[in-house]
Amino acid sequence: MKAADVLVDAFGRIQEVVHEAVEGLGAEQLNARLDRGANSISWLVWHLTRIQDDHVADVAGREQVWVDEDWAGRFALPFPPEATGYGHSSKQVAAVRVDSPGLLLGYFDAVHERTVDFVGGLSAQALNRIVDESWDPPVSLGVRLVSVIADDLQHAGQAAFVRGSLERR
Template sequence: MDHRALLTDAASRPLDAARQVLDGLASGSLHAMPEGRGNSIAWLVWHAARQADVQLAALHGGAEVWADGWAHRTGIDRGEGDFGFGDGVAEVAALRVADPDALLGYAAAVTDALTTYVGSLAATDLDDVVDTNWTPHVTRGVRLISIIDDAVAHLGQAAYVRGLVDGWSIGY
């Protein structure tokens, strides 16, 4: 299998999970925080997309997808570079989304940007060192896997939260 096909498939899976989690979700469930302190579905989907967007922009040296008016469309008053790392209970509770379709639209736009980027890479590009702050140094390929893995983890958490607040199951 070609590296581009493999990474494109992996990068698309979190969006598929987001579609399932958000489908038919009531606003109260979207913003529910388990036991008043767990991350809400809205925050988890937003964070999964934002961390991918911020890290992808750093990889390609261009603008974040967020800069294309997504703060306004989603109603989330967060600036570029802010992806919720370190958010506490108050910040999670304050993140409100009026339209889950806008949140899904943002996740789809980030996924499109990520898969377009992956499609532009030669296999040798994956070996480029992009971060020397870690031992071993982080390559482009490892960073891409990290971005995808983080999104998968947060969408899994969103599915779990939906199960807690709605008694819902992803269908497996």
């Protein structure tokens, strides 16, 4: 198995968890927060998708799907287009409201498609390319992609937990 195949598989697992957490929910469930400081499914999936879109577009030298396909306009959130949710306050989390799973999954799947297109063509050697020298040690492409996968799986799992909690109420 090639390194690119492992990465494609990992991003595919994120897609499975995201779909399981979101499909079939209504606006009330998507936007529900378990308490005033908690993240909603809408925010969690939007945020994990924004991070993947931002980070993968950067290392691929491409425009973000958020801007390129006007998902920013479709979501119509009260944030600048470069916002990813990193560091959001409770009030900002509450501002991410989505009325249907189709919007969240449409954006996620568009980002997933671009991500898989990019990582599927990578060689093992390409993963050694330094993509961020602001860290010590500098961050390689492989490390950046694993970081995105870890972050996305954590947030997708949180969205699944929220869904399960809401369904047991």
